[in-house]
Amino acid sequence: MKLKKLILAAVGMAVGITGLTVAEPVQADEQYMPLLVYRSGPYAPGGIPYANGLVDYFKYVNAQGGVNGVKLTWEECDTGYNTARGVECYERIKIKDGKKGAVVMPLSTGITYALIERAAKDGIVIHSMGYGRTAASDGTVFPLVFTAPATYWSQATAITKYIGSEVGGMDKLKGKKISLVYHDSAYGKEPINTFIALSKKYGFKFTKHPVAHPGLEQKATWLTIGRKIRPDYVVMWGWGVMNSTAIKEAAAVKFPMDRFIGNWWAASENDTRPPGKASIGYKAASFYVPGNFTKLHADILKGLYGGDKAAALKNNWGEVLYNRGMVNGAIIIEAMKVAQKKFGNRSVNGTEIAYGFENMDMTEERFAELGMKDFMKSIKLSCADHEGTSPLIITQWDGNTWKPVSDWIMPDHAMVRPMYKEAAMKYAKEKGITPRKCM
């Protein structure tokens, strides 16, 4: 009951004002994690499950005895998906009780952009998992930014590959029409240049359709797409209420749902539930298999919720975005473990965890060991490659759950990597950075 929380908050405030409580000092070695989350504001429906998944994974790790004996502590700060607030949050919680965070997840492309310089100066790693500045996958220019397992640009190539396989081969793409509907912000604009390059390479016709924040009104967009351009496929880079509205409007112009593919931020239950029946058949990309079938899910359910499935579901357990937060947590803990192998079983700092990321080799077996069998493929990074070569999968909404409908698709890394390099070099030149050498 939310009312209880309200009263709790009110009491808390009252207690706070009278100044009763004092934080007690901590003794044991702990790994501090500053968490930039958003549980309020227009994008809260997407931010809440992600944050829940992440925190649940950390709690689960602590319940297992921590990371090689090092317990995790964390502090949340609510950014409201607002860049200025996010920057303030970062500055506020990057250090707590004298402990500096080693890694930060900005959870918004805009905030990532704003933090790249600051975090580099502070020696804190940014892990922007599947969002943020794509060019930052180049480890020579951005030693402390990681985009694993995949970037927007890779995702665009993978989605195009999927469309190619649907129409019967990449050569059949010639003359087809693909439209991109995107959130008119830094986030939504990321894949445009990739799609333009792809359209040149495969000879399909590409049109793009911006939707202004927050995306409440899309009738004109969809009339143009559905009744005038009539593309063979529509790809969407949407977020928040924009996604469900797009699905509704697409249904209103009778655009076939199975040819409407969202990116992985337009792939959650929040997007497909509000439109009801209209969204059956809608597809979206992902880098893991949706569902709550893994051993890890069962362990979390048992360990943290005492087997109370209703309570777990209320906390978004097993939802697409919950899983993403969980995977994010798993990758970071894995990086920490790799770093501990070299630096000893203690808490690690930014450069140490960056070493952990760069030497990470998460194979399918490793994921299975972590309780995530058949959940994700693999992540292997290096000093220069901060993205890795993880394959993606296309999922489909069947009215109740998301189901995988494709094989694992390897993005066209050969095509996007030179583009990363070019963008990273442009950045390095603008900022006067000398790229480091990688072996």
Add this chain to the structure above:
Amino acid sequence: MEFLHAMTIGPIVEIIEYPTFFMEVLIGGLLTGVMYSLVALGFVLIFKASGVFNFAQGAMVLFAALTFVGLMEHGLPMWAALIATVAVMIALAYAIERLVLGKLVNQEPIILFMATLGIAFFLDGFGQTIWGSDVKPLDVGIPSDAIDVGGVLINWFDITAAVVAGLMVAVLAIFFQKTRIGRALRAVADDHQAALSVGIPLKTIWMVVWSVAGIVGLVAGVMWGSKLGVQFTLSLIALKALPVLMIGGFTSIPGAIIGGLIVGAGEKVAEVFWGPAVGGAIEDWFAYMLAMAFLVFRPQGLFGDKIIERV
């Protein structure tokens, strides 16, 4: 040159070439405009009766919809939830009159405007604290299938919205013209002092107006909520209602409907036919620019009361 063509001749040729598509866009726009009018009506009611530019109308729409859905989620049947929400909105109106407006009598309009912004903040936070900020699907049984009328695709949902808006305007018109309270409201709108002196209880009247605006907000919230799902962004549709108000005039109920139609049709046609030439997503500012252009010729809006200034 190419750009000039895309801005001038291109769209006109396209409209003539595909008349059914143009009709579709136009009708779609008009029907969307009606949805804007639903929100704009609440603004008009309050401005008309008390001269307050109530920016909290958007937040009231959200709050009403959240309460309605939240109560339904707690197992109340729809009719009971509806009645309970109406009661909540009336209580809210009472609280606003008592705690805010009653204390700000005789203040400048901008101060009252700011106070409503404060109310908006409060309601946004309060609604979310109680009901949470996740998306709540709302299904009140409005069909959403599209029908084909001579090659023009029309959505049942939009038609329903139009009918609801029409009904609401009719009810409000009857309320204002025929009932005793309605006449009192008009008297207050004309002249506070004179209304007071003939014995119209100002406080009660304001409370009634805010209650009615709250109920109008509930209707708008239910319509928008079943279109988009009920969540925080609903309070932002207030921004879509503002150009409607400017065109229609802050004080005219039919103006809100006509303004809605103009804005809806204008922005959709502009977006579809002129948008691609400049990169799209022009809807938002186009509505405001259109409204500004109207105002330069008629500073009080199409149906607004004539502005008379005395030194």
Add this chain to the structure above:
Amino acid sequence: MFYREAGQFKTNYAKDQGIFPILQDRIWIYFVLVVAFVIIPVFGTDYFLGSIMLPFLVLSLAAIGLNILTGYAGQLSLGTGGFMACGAFAAYKLSTGFPDMNIIIVFLLSGGITAFVGVMFGIPSLRIKGFYLAVATLAAQFFLLWLFNRVPWFTNYSDSGVISAPPRAIFGDFFITGPDATHLSKYLFVVTFVILFALAAKNITRSGTGRNWMAIRDMDIAAEIIGIRAMQTKLSAFAVSSFYCGVAGALWAFLYSGSVEPLSFDVNRSFQILFMIIIGGLGSIMGSFLGAAFIMVLPILISSLPGMLGLSIPVDVISHVEFMIMGALIIFFLIVEPHGLARLWTVAKEKLRLWPFPH
């Protein structure tokens, strides 16, 4: 007892017309300057300087800008965010297009460009008044943001439409933007800049132009009848106001956040700054600072209070409660003192003058 002007004689007109004619006020101002230039830099932590003082000062500057337009000239505007964006993007284009230009010149020029844009959007104010004008300025807000979002030239064809400040020094190695700039150097630069601009604003409002603005504000028709030209007066208010907002936007993008996308200057920013001047006090430069402090610092305080006290309240509850407290406080202040914090300040001074013998 302490705050008396008895015995302070003015021997020439210049002294009589000074900004701070009373000695105690001057002492107070020197004290503020000492705090701003010595105490805060010496004792402030990086977080305090970089995340509280910087945005506070920059937003104060924007609030002064809006106060000139709304508080002094009476033209209600909701386009502040758009004008700030205009300044930010102008500064970006100028500093990347002319890398050798001194960053101070860049800021001033971007202010000038914004002033021009502001005048363009101020033209409708000659016909439209009151809330209609407020809504009409939203056209500027939405149009400018759309423009910077849509035209890739403004962002130097960046993939995502985000601009980020190139490293620049005002002289030698004194970097104020980019990774080499410390919070301290940024703070010192901004605080100097803002104080100079605040003084300039104070003087403009006391000049003939400022008096014309106030005449137009109090009743434009009457002002016209006594011979004040409405067009020049209104447009000059738009120009000066937009200049301030533009510079504030450039400072925000370059010194505070380092990189911005147009969405950072959305309509909420405009509302935030409007709140500042109303809570602070319409028609008061001092009020702009007080309002900015209140609106900017309070939410941070509310949201970090439970953390500081070691309470664990879920962050979403904190955010929602923050909204509620903000809303309630705004209403509370409007009821208690509709003329803003600046008015409270004046009242306090009046009281102090008579203290301890009020009769």
